[in-house]
Amino acid sequence: MIKRVTISDKALEASFKVAELIAKNMNSHVIGEKLIRPACLVMVETIRRINEMADDINDIVLEKIKNQKLFSLQIDESTDRTSKAQLLDFGRFVDNSNIVEQFLFCKELKSTTTGKDIFDVVNNFFEKSGLSLNYCCGVCTDGAPSITGKYKGFVTLAKIKNPAMIITHCFIHREALVAKTLGEKMLKVLNDAIKIVNYIKNIENKDS
Template sequence: MQGFHVQKNMFIQKNKEAQDVTEMFLKSLRISVLNRMTVQRRIVDLSGDIVDQLKEKSKQFVYFSLATDESTDVTSTAQLLVFVRGVTEDFSIHEELVGLSSLKGQTTGSDLLNGLLEQISVIELDLDKLVGISTDGAPAMIGKQNGLVQLLI
């Protein structure tokens, strides 16, 4: 009977230690939870920092090319994606997403061009260094008279 009480006391002691550790862990979680406005501000700060880094990198490009794609999301809003691939003087290649913009109304070549120019102006790309553009071949992208590529060149 004595052994049973010793085991019971040891179980109670271990259980109390586990509860103490659990409570400390939960308290630390409560402390580390951030206000939603703080999280939002940090995301905006990180986003601005990424844009600044891309601006600095793009200033080093000797030449660059663009890849664009337009698609419509589930809410029937057209989205334009723009990627840049640039090469620096020491032949290092950098590829980054420039941005995603929502297009209002139709997706004509001029609408796509406006969205593209808006995005590349954010990172201050010099169009004189543009050597190529790739698209998915849609008429709004490569149309002979009013396609994005024709309007860009």
């Protein structure tokens, strides 16, 4: 027999825990009705409004993309502080002759972080939103194997749906890779540049 916990059960458990905190702090029981209950209502109402605003913004962005049809994506998979894999997706599209970049979603990769997992999350989001990867003209990534893998990467699976899709490497990650590759050589050049600047400054100070 499976025991299912309802929202009312959780609400009752929460009320007991709040009552326990009030008792441990030796406050009057009426503080629950006078302060804690109104405070909880304010927090719930505020969070509800924030969620509604976020949904409204998301709907507006998706509607603009649908009107323009063509769009590009920037995808990045990262691990948060709780060691959970998060997939972030930004969309770029033209709006009134301006190139606009908007955050589309951040979704947790619940099991593994393979190219297929990433593709399924992205594809499901677009299908539910009424969009299609057929109109995606480009994808910008950090070059991770799960994204750009030749056989099972996200890019490979996405290009099956849209072979015309152009793949680019993020410029920020390129700079990071260059810095790692140059290493001590870059440091020596920078140190020499600092010495030259300091030397010129010393000469100017003496002349003045």
